Amino acid sequence: MPTPSTQDRHIIAARLKGYLNKPHDAIDLLTAALEEDPGSIRLLRFRGHRRISVRDFEGAIADLTTAATHLPEVPDEFELYQKDVEPDAIALILGATDIQDHHPSVQSLEGSPEADRYMTTLHSAVWYHLGVALYLDGQLSEAVEPFRKAYETARHYESKVASLDWSYMILRRLGREQEAEQLLTTFAGLVDEYDAQAAGYHERMELYSGRRSGDDLRDTILGDPIQLATVGYGLGNWYLYNGEPDKAETVFDEVLSAGARYAFAYLAAESERERRGELAAAYR
The missing domain is CATH 1.25.40.10 (Tetratricopeptide repeat domain)
Structure with a gap:
């Protein structure tokens, strides 16, 4: 240039x-x-x-x-x-x-x-x-x-999957489950565009799609601070709106313990901690 x-x-x-x-x-x-x-x-x-x-x-x-x-x-x-x-x-x-x-x-x-x-x-x-x-x-x-x-x-694949990921979490939080399910269909249609650059968001979307369990995904990220920060928030959210708020709070704490203070996932987990009492009451 x-x-x-x-x-x-x-x-x-x-x-x-x-x-x-x-x-x-x-x-x-x-x-x-x-x-x-x-x-x-x-x-x-x-x-x-x-x-x-x-x-x-x-x-x-x-x-x-x-x-x-x-x-x-x-x-x-x-x-x-x-x-x-x-x-x-x-x-x-x-x-x-x-x-x-x-x-x-x-x-x-x-x-x-x-x-x-x-x-x-x-x-x-x-x-x-x-x-x-x-x-x-x-x-x-x-x-x-x-x-x-x-x-x-x-x-690009990463931008597409990241947008779908946040959209899915929002719609589930809002109780708009049918719309959230439609996003999983959209995700399935992107398989030919896969790019490893989307690691983190891709794994979270696989979780939402039922291709892997929450507990298995958690086991794979616990020893990796980077993956814990990027994947953990979506996992905690998934536990939350699937009726396991105690597990959600544990994962949110683990994300914060990773120390990635400027990552969006960290900021989101931080906001969950601030609203912990409200969240627990809403999802129990």
């Missing part, structure tokens, strides 16, 4: 700060960039994400809702993941002026081998993170539509 713009440099720097578990610093960088370009959907998308990390759900919802409102005005674009962003950040620090394009348009690359290294898109990411922020804020009904749109705009 040409020499990165000031906006792109702020985003790369903010993402690097996020990888270093310094989300407040990331927010400061993105806020500075937004002062120069207050209408940037791309900047709002990344700041909304990091506001989730610091438990500023109201701020995240505001950023991501604004971004979502203006998505029809902006062509969709691919986004890179950490494995590509981090080395480019280091390259820029060392004086590089020419790095790969972090935000190529979907139209320019879709269907080409070059598109394979991009795992999500701007539109899908905005909707997905808005759904997460609403969910963590306790606005379950309001989160249904963003996750539906995240699925519809997803172009």
